[in-house]
Amino acid sequence: MIIIIGFEELHAFIQYIQLEKNYSVHTVQEYEKDIKQFLSFLNNEGVTDLNEVEYIHARLYVTRLYDEKLARTSISRKISSIRSYYKFLHKEYNVRDDAFQSLFHPKREKKLPHFFYEEEMVQLFEENKGTDSLSVRNIAILELLYATGIRVSELTSIELRHIDSSYGVVRVMGKGRKERYVPVGDFALAAIDDYLLNSRPKLMKKTSHTFLFVNSRGEHLTTDGVRYILNQMLKKASMNSTIYPHMLRHTFATHLLNNGADLRSVQELLGHSSLSSTQIYTHVTKEHLRKTYMNAHPRA
Template identity: 40%
Template sequence: MSRAAAFEDALQSFLATLQLERGLADHTLMGYEGDLRQFIAFLVAQNVADWQAVQGEHLSDWIGSLSDEEYAVSSLARKLTAVRGLAKHLVSERWRQDVFSELVRGPRLSRKLPGALSPDEVDRLLRAPDETTPQGLRDRAMLELMYSSGLRVSELCNVSLQAIDLESGLLRVTGKGSKERVVPLGKPAIEALERYLEVARPKLVKPRTGSELFLSQWGRALSRKTFWVMIKKTALLAGIEKPVKPHLLRHSFATHLLEGGADLRAIQEMLGHADIATTQIYTFVRGQSLTAAHDKHHPRNQT
């Protein structure tokens, strides 16, 4: 048996737990597995026999070696999170008695504030698609829905016909970890969806089309990659100079709601954040906006 094989059973047990109990997506699981196998390769190179022999110093040395290779701080933090999760799993499943990662400190992450479009830029973006074509009507409906409800791009592309209720103005969304939430639809989004469903979607339907709401020209669910390309092209048509990515509309949704006086807890629920701390980052964005307004308009700043 190779040295790496001594680590395999616990690794597979941990990955199975992530998949079955936490419902992580396949690409997230692959990321965890890649990081953990990289750590295992380091342990093998250090002649560590098995999980029982792993110490906090091994983890610190590994993170240090990756820092020397100029990994981004965010990548190092992600890798450390994966190992910490595994270390706790080893204890819960009685592979060892202590959490070896407990005293290892991670790299400091600088808080990166999310950007946002201005209301005028959002309006220009939403009006840019060519609504004389089925694809243009679809694109307008997708953009309106994303900005109206703060959806993630994966959630937007996975919306089914059964999940949307235009009469009540509500949408049932399946988010991270297969958690469901209900979000409201604004009037402009409802109207754009009605036009798309009545005029455009029937023209995009093919013999094997399923219940996906938004369809490609081949009658299949529109992919995230296609939506990324679309939103970039639409931003150029709208004359928006800043880089526009799908998540920017989600950030704009949250920022504009907060500026309009919405409750932070309500925004948290609509965004599908498990922790209010994740939503609180938008209060920093709001603070920056207030500071800019103060600098621009306060009479004592005009001298």
């Protein structure tokens, strides 16, 4: 379907968030997708001028999103994308931006993050041990994700020079291109050393680059590649669960809090800009304490 209005302005907006705001590739793609969908909706509604968009159009669009059974978080993200676009339009093209300003974000569904229990992590590590190149690499990936709580996108962007074994830290580039240093435990450092000594050189073959983790052909390992590896490790451990990379991030935070870490420290380690993003894990730890009490107290 041909989008009649907003296409040129969208191109300018995408350049703006890429070059001036320095948003990640993934974030830019999400913004572009959200706004294109909205422009397509306007086209279908017969709106031919961005200045013609009113609150009723915004309300109708959000209603359509609910009809499509989208998650509230997805709807909220789309509203934010369109608001940012209209803020840019108002500044650069003097387009009215009031249509979405009075639109409320849907209340976020209170879903507790899924995580692995400590004994499950032990099982995952034990069942995936091996001396072949891929097994050594996979353990290094699992150890680093669990030891640091970093995002998979942060993991795949790590270069050799970003690992400092002497200080036990790794430099990662987080959301909004924010750089932070995260401590790495001895188990993860040992696994990385093993990988660098006995696995990576064999996998690299005739390729040459500085990224830490590589695939079976020696090429830069992608986020999809990491997801595939983790799922294969889960199957190998015969664990009746579904794994997604963020589960290890959730596990990292939950285990720290369960073992006495303070919320501010966990926030800094995760690279969260606000404490509210980290506070979801307090609900997980409270639930953990409740279950422990119910299982342990003789009169519970």
